[in-house]
Amino acid sequence: MSKPIDWKILNVDGEARAGVIRTRRSVIETPVFMPVGTQGAIKGVRSEWLEAEMDARIILGNTYHLFLRPGIEVIKHFGGLHRFSSWDRAMLTDSGGFQVFSLTDLRKLTEEGVEFRSHLDGSRQFLSPEVSMEVQAALGSEIVMAFDECPPGNADKETTRASLELTARWAMRSKDRFNELQEKGADLGKREGDPSGGLAEPTLSGRQALFGIVQGAGHLDLRKESLERTAEIGFDGYAIGGLSVGEEKSVMYGVLEYLAPKMPKERPRYLMGVGTPEDLIEAISHGVDMFDCVMPTRNGRTGGAFTSRGKLNIRNAKFIKDDQPLDPDCICSVCQRYSRGYIRHLYQAGEMNAATMISHHNLAFYLDTMRRVRQSIKSGSFARFRSEFLEKLRENEDAIV
Amino acid sequence: MSKPIDWKILNVDGEARAGVIRTRRSVIETPVFMPVGTQGAIKGVRSEWLEAEMDARIILGNTYHLFLRPGIEVIKHFGGLHRFSSWDRAMLTDSGGFQVFSLTDLRKLTEEGVEFRSHLDGSRQFLSPEVSMEVQAALGSEIVMAFDECPPGNADKETTRASLELTARWAMRSKDRFNELQEKGADLGKREGDPSGGLAEPTLSGRQALFGIVQGAGHLDLRKESLERTAEIGFDGYAIGGLSVGEEKSVMYGVLEYLAPKMPKERPRYLMGVGTPEDLIEAISHGVDMFDCVMPTRNGRTGGAFTSRGKLNIRNAKFIKDDQPLDPDCICSVCQRYSRGYIRHLYQAGEMNAATMISHHNLAFYLDTMRRVRQSIKSGSFARFRSEFLEKLRENEDAIV
Numbered sequence: 001m002s003k004p005i006d007w008k009i010l011n012v013d014g015e016a017r018a019g020v021i022r023t024r025r026s027v028i029e030t031p032v033f034m035p036v037g038t039q040g041a042i043k044g045v046r047s048e049w050l051e052a053e054m055d056a057r058i059i060l061g062n063t064y065h066l067f068l069r070p071g072i073e074v075i076k077h078f079g080g081l082h083r084f085s086s087w088d089r090a091m092l093t094d095s096g097g098f099q100v101f102s103l104t105d106l107r108k109l110t111e112e113g114v115e116f117r118s119h120l121d122g123s124r125q126f127l128s129p130e131v132s133m134e135v136q137a138a139l140g141s142e143i144v145m146a147f148d149e150c151p152p153g154n155a156d157k158e159t160t161r162a163s164l165e166l167t168a169r170w171a172m173r174s175k176d177r178f179n180e181l182q183e184k185g186a187d188l189g190k191r192e193g194d195p196s197g198g199l200a201e202p203t204l205s206g207r208q209a210l211f212g213i214v215q216g217a218g219h220l221d222l223r224k225e226s227l228e229r230t231a232e233i234g235f236d237g238y239a240i241g242g243l244s245v246g247e248e249k250s251v252m253y254g255v256l257e258y259l260a261p262k263m264p265k266e267r268p269r270y271l272m273g274v275g276t277p278e279d280l281i282e283a284i285s286h287g288v289d290m291f292d293c294v295m296p297t298r299n300g301r302t303g304g305a306f307t308s309r310g311k312l313n314i315r316n317a318k319f320i321k322d323d324q325p326l327d328p329d330c331i332c333s334v335c336q337r338y339s340r341g342y343i344r345h346l347y348q349a350g351e352m353n354a355a356t357m358i359s360h361h362n363l364a365f366y367l368d369t370m371r372r373v374r375q376s377i378k379s380g381s382f383a384r385f386r387s388e389f390l391e392k393l394r395e396n397e398d399a400i401v
Numbered sequence: 402m403s404k405p406i407d408w409k410i411l412n413v414d415g416e417a418r419a420g421v422i423r424t425r426r427s428v429i430e431t432p433v434f435m436p437v438g439t440q441g442a443i444k445g446v447r448s449e450w451l452e453a454e455m456d457a458r459i460i461l462g463n464t465y466h467l468f469l470r471p472g473i474e475v476i477k478h479f480g481g482l483h484r485f486s487s488w489d490r491a492m493l494t495d496s497g498g499f500q501v502f503s504l505t506d507l508r509k510l511t512e513e514g515v516e517f518r519s520h521l522d523g524s525r526q527f528l529s530p531e532v533s534m535e536v537q538a539a540l541g542s543e544i545v546m547a548f549d550e551c552p553p554g555n556a557d558k559e560t561t562r563a564s565l566e567l568t569a570r571w572a573m574r575s576k577d578r579f580n581e582l583q584e585k586g587a588d589l590g591k592r593e594g595d596p597s598g599g600l601a602e603p604t605l606s607g608r609q610a611l612f613g614i615v616q617g618a619g620h621l622d623l624r625k626e627s628l629e630r631t632a633e634i635g636f637d638g639y640a641i642g643g644l645s646v647g648e649e650k651s652v653m654y655g656v657l658e659y660l661a662p663k664m665p666k667e668r669p670r671y672l673m674g675v676g677t678p679e680d681l682i683e684a685i686s687h688g689v690d691m692f693d694c695v696m697p698t699r700n701g702r703t704g705g706a707f708t709s710r711g712k713l714n715i716r717n718a719k720f721i722k723d724d725q726p727l728d729p730d731c732i733c734s735v736c737q738r739y740s741r742g743y744i745r746h747l748y749q750a751g752e753m754n755a756a757t758m759i760s761h762h763n764l765a766f767y768l769d770t771m772r773r774v775r776q777s778i779k780s781g782s783f784a785r786f787r788s789e790f791l792e793k794l795r796e797n798e799d800a801i802v
Binding site for chain 1: 441443444447448471478721740742749750754757
């Protein structure tokens with residue numbers, strides 16, 4: 001049977017892997033960072049920059065947000081999220097589960113699914129494994145996430161176990177409904193004519209891929225059990241959910257070290273919603289392949305720049321007459337042209353160009369870091385890259401945001 | 402003596418003129434619309450787009466705003482506004498007079514100048530013809546504006562006359578101080594090595610140009626007198642100030658019709674701070690060559706798009722499923738790619754990409770309209786262009802913002 005995506009590991013260096021995911025829309029080299037387009041757009045950065053300058057091959061869209069606004073009827077009218085947003089490279093959509101559990105207070109969880117009130121207008125809404133699969137089919141992403149329940153990072157064992165059990169049942173239901181939807185052609189992301197989009201192997205079916213999610217909070221035994229049950233169902237890739245949700249960093253790193261190497265080697269491994277450049281490097285050292293996080297754009301909007309020498313806060317008065325770029329080692333179009341002093345002025349003056357420029361640089365820095373990571377894995381020098389990268393990051397400790 | 406700018410009329414069609422202004426930094430075809438970069442940046446639109454896509458040859462900077470923030474010491478540190486903002490094409494700076502009289506309530510006007518409180522922090526500040534010239538020399542713009550007093554659009558004759566007299570004395574003082582500053586090399590906009598910037602005629606001196614401003618509110622006799630007294634002092638170009646400041650549109654059009662053709666033919670004519678596409682076409686029909694206005698970006702930020710078929714407000718629910726571009730006749734990168742439905746969604750979702758995209762389109766529309774105007778003047782068909790352009794603008798009257 002033809003595959004929805006094709007995944008190949010090209011090089012392994014310790015636990016770190018360099019690989020390539022072929023989808024119907026893009027060829028994606030891993031480890032990869034996926035910019036987050038929550039509402040169908042990367043905040044403050046036009047797609048033209050993401051394509052031509054940063055060469056982002058895959059971005060994320062959020063089911064919860066798009067389900068509520070503009071709503072699936074509108075997305076369907078336009079023929080899916082690719083056509084609606086005019087992004088013709090790969091997309092991954094999350095299931096909406098995480099947002100329901102983190103953004104809304106008023107929710108009622110049952111075996112069937114979760115009833116909640118929209119954070120936008122208080123309207124009553126319902127999401128379940130089946131609804132999430134239907135929404136993600138309409139969005140037409142290349143990679144669909146199973147609908148899960150995400151417990152808090154510090155959840156006790158009993159709570160976590162109950163959540164894990166529910167997530168396992170929902171994963172099965174997600175897969176069943178997903179397969180039905182694929183068979184009846186509900187996926188709006190299909191490309192007409194050339195199902196591979198000219199970018200994928202001819203053996204690819206052009207259908208969506210479905211990833212399962214491993215939960216279990218900080219409990220290693222439950223993480224192992226969740227992984228085994230998820231793998232038993234069988235997915236095109238596996239994600240680690242429920243990290244960076246309030247737990248200590250040592251707990252997150254402990255879970256990564258324990259769990260990631262146990263995940264199926266022959267499938268991409270995706271760490272959801274994490275994190276800083278340091279976090280990404282750490283996770284890669286344990287064999288994670290895919291990442292997304294809002295930090296580059298969220299910090300960008302409040303003046304926080306990620307650089308090769310650590311974070312800096314452009315609001316700091318010491319940058320008033322600084323004619324250096326945000327990161328002297330960065331080759332992005334912002335760093336090639338604009339000084340810290342100028343960007344600081346724009347920020348202080350309330351000009352949105354400050355937010356768009358810092359967000360742009362931050363994404364470029366994340367994507368460029370991933371390129372360097374891949375190169376180091378390919379040349380068998382990831383450990384050295386990692387220690388040099390982390391040492392340089394600490395140079396400007398005083399500039400921490 | 403070599404000239405700061407070189408101005409040639411290429412074609413005349415009725416009163417309308419097509420010409421070219423050569424400065425040390427750009428060759429500027431007229432009639433020209435100058436995007437407004439109040440605080441050293443065009444709001445929401447990166448310079449890269451203005452250069453590569455819209456081919457804007459000259460933009461505006463506001464002395465009042467930059468004087469208060471980041472302040473002249475910072476601008477001087479960076480070596481002028483071009484270097485600070487990394488805009489290497491031509492710039493025009495206003496004198497600060499208009500903003501002092503429109504933005505601040507607390508001000509004390511004397512013969513010497515105007516004392517006022519900053520709208521940012523309430524600090525006591527002072528602007529005069531001399532200070533304005535010093536600030537504009539530090540900014541280093543290609544075109545400097547004389548420091549004037551701008552009376553309200555509905556000012557009575559006595560007030561207007563007093564203001565006109567003061568403006569005439571200030572014009573003289575502006576010119577004297579301007580010349581001193583040029584001689585002592587205070588202009589920070591000079592290009593090292595090649596004073597013409599490779600874009601100007603070798604006969605250009607590389608120094609700044611100074612424009613005088615005609616006031617007189619809606620009183621035609623005072624407008625004429627102001628023009629004569631300003632022309633007598635002698636400037637590199639002449640501007641019409643004090644329009645679109647609260648008077649009826651018929652008054653503005655009356656002043657334009659009366660005044661513009663009387664302005665020195667051998668100098669560029671600049672209508673300050675005006676206006677809609679209709680206003681620009683009207684002024685061009687009376688022989689105006691240069692324009693600036695915040696409308697394209699200000700309206701863009703609140704969802705107002707200027708199109709060849711009239712204005713539209715993207716917030717309107719009728720655009721929810723509209724898969725047309727903002728303007729189907731526009732070739733800008735926004736209209737080539739994004740639909741009204743998508744941009745409306747971004748606007749409603751509070752995504753700043755909506756503001757940046759509509760602002761981008763609006764500027765592209767203004768600049769493209771000027772290109773078409775120039776072409777029509779060159780081919781002797783401005784009258785037909787004008788009537789067709791205005792008729793088409795009225796097609797979507799129901800969509801008026």
